[in-house]
Amino acid sequence: MIDDSRFGLARSVTLAGPLRLDGGARLAPVEIAYETYGALNADRSNAILICHALTGDQHVASVHPRTGKPGWWTRMVGTGRPIDPARHFIVCANVLGSCLGSSGPASIDPKKDAPFAMRFPVITIRDMVRAQAMLLDHLGVGMLSAVVGGSMGGMQVLEWAATYPDRVRSAVAIATAARHSAQNIAFHEVGRQAIMADPKWNRGDYYADNDPPAAGLAVARMAAHITYLSEAGLTEKFGRRLQARPGKQDGAKSFGFDADFQIESYLRHQGISFVDRFDANSYLYITRAMDYFDLAEEHGGLLANAFDKATRFCLVSFDTDWLYPTAESRAIVHALNAAGAPVSFVELSSPFGHDAFLLDVPDLNRVVDGFLRAGENA
Amino acid sequence: MIDDSRFGLARSVTLAGPLRLDGGARLAPVEIAYETYGALNADRSNAILICHALTGDQHVASVHPRTGKPGWWTRMVGTGRPIDPARHFIVCANVLGSCLGSSGPASIDPKKDAPFAMRFPVITIRDMVRAQAMLLDHLGVGMLSAVVGGSMGGMQVLEWAATYPDRVRSAVAIATAARHSAQNIAFHEVGRQAIMADPKWNRGDYYADNDPPAAGLAVARMAAHITYLSEAGLTEKFGRRLQARPGKQDGAKSFGFDADFQIESYLRHQGISFVDRFDANSYLYITRAMDYFDLAEEHGGLLANAFDKATRFCLVSFDTDWLYPTAESRAIVHALNAAGAPVSFVELSSPFGHDAFLLDVPDLNRVVDGFLRAGENA
Numbered sequence: 073m074i075d076d077s078r079f080g081l082a083r084s085v086t087l088a089g090p091l092r093l094d095g096g097a098r099l100a101p102v103e104i105a106y107e108t109y110g111a112l113n114a115d116r117s118n119a120i121l122i123c124h125a126l127t128g129d130q131h132v133a134s135v136h137p138r139t140g141k142p143g144w145w146t147r148m149v150g151t152g153r154p155i156d157p158a159r160h161f162i163v164c165a166n167v168l169g170s171c172l173g174s175s176g177p178a179s180i181d182p183k184k185d186a187p188f189a190m191r192f193p194v195i196t197i198r199d200m201v202r203a204q205a206m207l208l209d210h211l212g213v214g215m216l217s218a219v220v221g222g223s224m225g226g227m228q229v230l231e232w233a234a235t236y237p238d239r240v241r242s243a244v245a246i247a248t249a250a251r252h253s254a255q256n257i258a259f260h261e262v263g264r265q266a267i268m269a270d271p272k273w274n275r276g277d278y279y280a281d282n283d284p285p286a287a288g289l290a291v292a293r294m295a296a297h298i299t300y301l302s303e304a305g306l307t308e309k310f311g312r313r314l315q316a317r318p319g320k321q322d323g324a325k326s327f328g329f330d331a332d333f334q335i336e337s338y339l340r341h342q343g344i345s346f347v348d349r350f351d352a353n354s355y356l357y358i359t360r361a362m363d364y365f366d367l368a369e370e371h372g373g374l375l376a377n378a379f380d381k382a383t384r385f386c387l388v389s390f391d392t393d394w395l396y397p398t399a400e401s402r403a404i405v406h407a408l409n410a411a412g413a414p415v416s417f418v419e420l421s422s423p424f425g426h427d428a429f430l431l432d433v434p435d436l437n438r439v440v441d442g443f444l445r446a447g448e449n450a
Numbered sequence: 451m452i453d454d455s456r457f458g459l460a461r462s463v464t465l466a467g468p469l470r471l472d473g474g475a476r477l478a479p480v481e482i483a484y485e486t487y488g489a490l491n492a493d494r495s496n497a498i499l500i501c502h503a504l505t506g507d508q509h510v511a512s513v514h515p516r517t518g519k520p521g522w523w524t525r526m527v528g529t530g531r532p533i534d535p536a537r538h539f540i541v542c543a544n545v546l547g548s549c550l551g552s553s554g555p556a557s558i559d560p561k562k563d564a565p566f567a568m569r570f571p572v573i574t575i576r577d578m579v580r581a582q583a584m585l586l587d588h589l590g591v592g593m594l595s596a597v598v599g600g601s602m603g604g605m606q607v608l609e610w611a612a613t614y615p616d617r618v619r620s621a622v623a624i625a626t627a628a629r630h631s632a633q634n635i636a637f638h639e640v641g642r643q644a645i646m647a648d649p650k651w652n653r654g655d656y657y658a659d660n661d662p663p664a665a666g667l668a669v670a671r672m673a674a675h676i677t678y679l680s681e682a683g684l685t686e687k688f689g690r691r692l693q694a695r696p697g698k699q700d701g702a703k704s705f706g707f708d709a710d711f712q713i714e715s716y717l718r719h720q721g722i723s724f725v726d727r728f729d730a731n732s733y734l735y736i737t738r739a740m741d742y743f744d745l746a747e748e749h750g751g752l753l754a755n756a757f758d759k760a761t762r763f764c765l766v767s768f769d770t771d772w773l774y775p776t777a778e779s780r781a782i783v784h785a786l787n788a789a790g791a792p793v794s795f796v797e798l799s800s801p802f803g804h805d806a807f808l809l810d811v812p813d814l815n816r817v818v819d820g821f822l823r824a825g826e827n828a
Contacts, residue, residue, distance in 0.1 A: 095705035194705040254684035254713045255676065261714045262672045264707065265721070266644055269665035287647035294640045295673050298633065303772075306632035312744060325742055327473035327572040329642065329734060333741065335632045336639045343643070356707060363711065364703060366690060394681075394772075 078211055079108045081134050084173050087206050091168075097193035101182075104207045105173025106130050106165035109149070110157030112213070118448075119213045120155055121204065122164040123221030123228035126296075126358050127350055129172040132164040138349045147432060148220075154441035155220065159448075163211065167228075168203045169195045169357040175203075177353035178279060189353060190276035197224070197365045201231045205239070215239055218444055222246035222429035223396070224358070227365050230378070230404065234367060237380035242447040244440055246388045247429045249400035250375055250407070251366035256395065259299050260359040263292030267352045276353050289352040290343030297342045302392035302425030310335040368407075375407035385415040386443040388429075388436060395426040416443060456589055457486045459512050462551050465584050469546075475571035479560075482585045483551025484508050484543035487527070488535030490591070496826075497591045498533055499582060500542040501599030501606035504674075504736050505728055507550040510542040516727045522808060525815065526598075532819035533598065541589065545606075546581045547573045547735040553581075555731035556657060567731060568654035575602070575743045579609045583617070593617055596822055600624035600807030601774070602736070605743050608756070608782065612745060615758035620825040622818055624766045625807045627778035628753055628785070629744035634773065637677055638737040641670030645730045654731050667730040668721030675720045680770035680803030688713040746785075753785035763793040764821040766807075766814060773804040794821060 078085070082105075089100035107130045112119060122132050122145070129136065133143035133150050149155045155162055166174040169192070177192040184191070208216070219232045219240050226248025233243045249256075267273055270288030278284050298306075313334045314325065331337040371377035379385075385408055389401040398419045408415040420435050422428035429436065456463070460483075467478035485508045490497060500510050500523070507514065511521035511528050527533045533540055544552040547570070555570040562569070586594070597610045597618050604626025611621045627634070645651055648666025656662050676684075691712045692703065709715040749755035757763075763786055767779040776797045786793040798813050800806035807814065 254688040255681045257711050258676045258713050261717055266669045291644045298636045303633045310632040333635050335636050339639055
């Protein structure tokens with residue numbers, strides 16, 4: 073396997089397809105950018121799929137090629153971590169619709185020899201999962217020891233268990249929901265309108281001039297970013313502290329419209345730096361996929377119908393997460409109970425709000441580690 | 451008084467000033483647009499000042515000249531209401547910095563014979579209150595029987611009690627806070643960035659062409675509007691219900707980027723209709739004033755120092771208000787207790803979130819009516 077070019081960092085594959093999408097279109101070919109860590113064991117029983125969030129990518133534990141920053145989940149994935157290349161064969165793929173190498177609006181439409189832009193078909197969380205299943209077929213992985221993810225990654229985890237129950241032994245869904253609420257949709261719609269209001273968006277056709285709707289995308293990111301943090305966390309981190317600036321008396325208001333408060337500088341930085349690593353059209357498509365997500369609706373209106381006894385579940389929520397509050401996880405637990413599926417659920421305490429799943433929460437590692445080991449030893 | 455042109459609907463006055471502003475500038479002249487309802491009684495003891503919120507105006511109980519809609523607080527102000535022109539002399543003025551007739555960025559800068567635009571000085575909540583005090587002097591009102599307001603109106607109420615304790619007998623502050631939190635500032639900053647990202651903003655100079663940054667202002671309004679509603683209220687009102695549209699199967703997703711969900715249409719409507727009645731630069735200035743508001747900071751860092759025993763207070767919060775949650779009102783109550791000021795406080799239950807103070811919450815009327823009458827009979 074060592075010499076097999078399918079495995080390793082910074083891989084990509086073009087699958088012939090077609091991939092039939094929930095919206096009716098067929099996508100062909102299907103490009104998937106992904107990484108693998110560790111090696112499949114002899115009985116192919118140690119594969120773990122990691123699903124990333126809205127603006128995440130396949131670089132779960134490797135340096136991001138554009139930002140130069142460490143992987144986004146090195147706290148969870150790596151030597152001595154709950155998901156460990158020494159024990160596990162780890163796969164993480166850029167989701168369909170994204171912009172780090174998998175098919176998305178910035179990809180070339182073979183029929184036009186130009187980027188799809190808004191001609192890219194609207195996709196769903198289930199479409200993302202189907203593309204991942206095609207990738208696993210290509211990698212020779214039938215059964216997943218576990219599928220693990222937080223936020224939109226958790227939605228994919230739930231969708232994996234619902235769509236391919238025979239391929240998922242264990243499912244770990246963190247800080248997520250089985251459907252997007254009206255408030256969730258509302259925040260995403262603000263972001264989409266911010267992008268579409270930017271004249272540079274140009275109805276999605278901005279790739280030729282390499283002049284993307286940066287201002288609109290930055291505003292979208294700023295609005296979303298607030299929802300990832302808790303009110304208490306923001307108060308602790310920033311409060312009403314003023315920004316130090318040359319030529320300004322320390323701790324004095326400027327009585328102007330520059331960033332006076334630290335929270336303002338922080339948000340502006342979040343917006344501006346996001347633009348360097350993310351495509352505005354991908355932001356439109358992926359937020360749409362999340363808004364469309366409603367696992368119960370896909371199963372006759374009853375969430376319990378989505379689940380099978382074949383998979384064991386671990387659900388984790390955070391007490392300060394107001395984007396996908398604990399009640400959303402509880403609703404999933406109730407459905408799993410009704411379906412007779414084994415489930416362990418815990419609400420963890422953290423000051424970090426929704427972002428807690430990405431941050432230093434030792435209890436999260438203990439919970440995931442214990443759950444995975446119990447499944448492996450069963 | 452009936453023939454006195456100072457009194458009545460749709461009044462305005464140009465006061466010579468200068469008004470010394472917290473930022474150091476002097477504003478002269480000072481235009482104030484206002485309305486009065488009812489008549490001052492013989493001992494001038496029945497005056498009530500009503501303070502409006504961020505996007506409110508002086509038309510508290512009269513038809514809005516641009517939208518043709520009824521006044522914004524006819525549930526609270528009117529015949530048979532807690533604030534009743536038959537008993538009270540009611541004053542409501544457009545705040546400094548706004549766009550309904552009081553001095554603001556759209557006003558003509560006499561030095562340039564052109565709109566101030568961003569040359570208008572940055573103002574504070576205290577500056578707004580000072581302007582109101584100048585108006586009351588002009589109207590011959592010394593002591594206020596009560597000053598009443600919700601949201602930013604509540605901030606003005608607190609500021610009135612702190613700045614002019616000898617002129618306020620009773621203060622009613624609803625759904626408000628004594629300072630803006632990091633999260634509050636963050637949401638406002640998103641709105642400001644949305645406006646400033648719109649090329650039509652043109653650094654504030656858009657009045658000559660009558661081509662304002664409508665797209666940016668609409669996005670700002672959408673983001674803010676989410677914070678005015680509760681998650682539960684949004685779920686109850688919209689849930690995940692899809693928009694009916696011609697040519698689309700009922701209840702089916704469009705797999706496109708038009709407004710599919712009812713919450714999307716609703717938000718878009720909120721954004722677009724706001725643009726017709728509000729000036730983008732005013733939105734920048736007033737949100738800045740709110741973000742700067744920190745009553746404790748104005749009084750040596752201790753909120754209790756802001757208050758005097760001379761004024762009696764009524765504070766009301768709503769259990770689903772996450773913009774200015776009950777904890778913010780409690781902090782004010784504790785400071786009032788420390789200051790020895792009489793205070794009654796109640797958290798009301800309502801599904802409407804922050805907007806509850808404007809909506810049909812019968813308990814709110816009972817609380818305000820009881821509090822005002824007790825003060826008048828004392």
